[in-house]
Amino acid sequence: MSSIESEILNCTGAKAIHDTTQVQTLWSGYGTIKCYYLEGGKHSSVIVKHIELPKSDNHPRGWNTDLSHQRKVKSYAIESNWYKHYASLTNPNCKVPQLLYEEAGENTRLLIMEDLNALGFPIRRTPQTVSLLAAKNCLSWLAHFHAVFMKVSPKGLWKKGTYWYLDTRPDELAKMTNKPLQNVAPEIDKKLNEAKFQSLVHGDAKLANFCFGSENQVAAVDFQYVGKGCGIKDVAYFISSCFEEEACEQFEGELLDHYFKSLEEAMGNTIEFQEVKEEWTSLYKFAWADLYRFLDGWSTGHWKMHGYSEKLTQAVIEELDSE
Incomplete structure (x- = not known):
């Protein structure tokens, strides 16, 4: 069992992880977002955002600069602060996923959050499909x-x-x-x-x-x-x-x-x-x-x-x- 899987079980009280799907990769190869499906405990599934800083930039529009890299690194730290200190202040009229666990290392960051799909928000819209x-x-x-x-x-x-x-x-x-x-x-x-x-x-x-x-x-x-x-x-x-x-x-x-x-x-x-x-x-x-x-x-x-x-x-x- 990986350390991420252990943390998921610890913070959710689930008995087991029975499936995993990748939701998306992060911009410029900075990690992944995955959904973990659980057995037992309060949550049927959770979203895990795992940031791993790349060894080399690969921006799709060629913006491979140190400034761009530092902006993204800071953005992930700020997102963690948001979920830790501000997300709980929202209400049902501006619903956001709540943070279940956060961990930061030298070149990695881990966020385990509620899965909005499981909370009744499974649909995504595009400009072609939005009413x-x-x-x-x-x-x-x-x-x-x-x-x-x-x-x-x-x-x-x-x-x-x-x-x-x-x-x-x-x-x-x-x-x-x-x-x-x-x-x-x-x-x-x-x-x-x-x-x-x-x-x-x-x-x-x-x-x-x-x-x-x-x-x-x-x-x-x-x-x-x-x-x-x-x-x-x-x-x-x-x-x-x-x-x-x-x-x-x-x-x-x-x-x-x-x-x-x-x-x-x-x-x-x-x-x-x-x-x-x-x-x-x-x-x-x-x-x-x-x-x-x-x-x-x-x-x-x-x-x-x-x-x-x-x-x-x-x-x-x-x-x-x-x-």
Whole structure:
């Protein structure tokens, strides 16, 4: 029996492991996520995220730099802190898997967590299969998450959440082809970072990181880039992961209205909520422009760089140039 299997049995009280399946390999070969099926004990199955730092980088887009490596190493430590100290603060309206066991070595890290499939969230959606209702439920999840962690200090997390934020992406900034956007990138970053209302942001709130139940109830995974930020960054990024140009344009108002109604439900109809809504609504286009800035340097021609995102980005450039 391996040490991982021993820890699984110890932390779950299960009598035996009767099967194992690989869920996925981690980005750039940094380890695996597996599901272990158990006999006896409280849990019928658990998810094990086993990080093993590679001897050589193999990034699919060629970003094999020490900066990239260190960012990923830090992200796994932050994810562990999230599950240890913050995950238990969530509620059923922003469901996440709870941590059962954590261990860190010099070049390895082990997380044993609840299996969301076993808890009633076995369905995954793609942009081709997601309904407007399912997308709205994800936005409700984000709203309740942002409300729970409004003004919470990001101790042990990223001081600035999201994986694409400017300070950690100098290589991509230097490679940008959109020079007007490159010139105002620091100002966009400043606008978002100096927003009066800051919460914790998921930081990688794409459709692929949400798990669905049979009635489109939602839970979320993957907290490597959780940290301080204004929640509208999660909102813009989620919408970008779900919908192509025409749908982004068509459903913009409906999706934002739904998000803010969910945030109001979570925060209460207070003066503070109205201030949050006003500020974050005004920053929606800045969140899109910030993402567009990253994509322009990371993967020019990416499918998210469509007319809708370009239009919002151009509006931001013109607004900042006129100030």
